[in-house]
Amino acid sequence: MLILNVLSVAPRHGYGISQSLASAGLRPIKGAQLYPALVRLEDEGAIVACWEQSESGPARKVYDLTAIDHTQREALRGQWFAFIDAAEAVGRAD
Numbered sequence: 134m135l136i137l138n139v140l141s142v143a144p145r146h147g148y149g150i151s152q153s154l155a156s157a158g159l160r161p162i163k164g165a166q167l168y169p170a171l172v173r174l175e176d177e178g179a180i181v182a183c184w185e186q187s188e189s190g191p192a193r194k195v196y197d198l199t200a201i202d203h204t205q206r207e208a209l210r211g212q213w214f215a216f217i218d219a220a221e222a223v224g225r226a227d
Contacts (some may be wrong), residue, residue, distance in 0.1 A: 135216060137206045144197035
């Protein structure tokens with residue numbers, strides 16, 4: 134969900150995704166965690182990847198949401214907020 138939220142703003146390469154998550158206050162995500170998740174999302178059709186040439190170095194793989202996943206992301210956000218509400222309700226029930 135977090136990766137999809139980052140990509141909903143703009144396409145990014147793996148390091149850019151990691152930096153966006155870190156700037157949001159999350160602990161740094163290592164490549165060994167991030168790249169398998171990106172491969173899985175790409176295999177599921179949630180994101181697409183293409184190679185872009187870099188002016189200062191080698192080409193980078195840039196990830197973006199698919200058109201379909203923009204809609205699915207909104208549904209997932211609703212489920213996520215429902216989960217948060219339920220988790221908070223459990224904490225208040227005790």
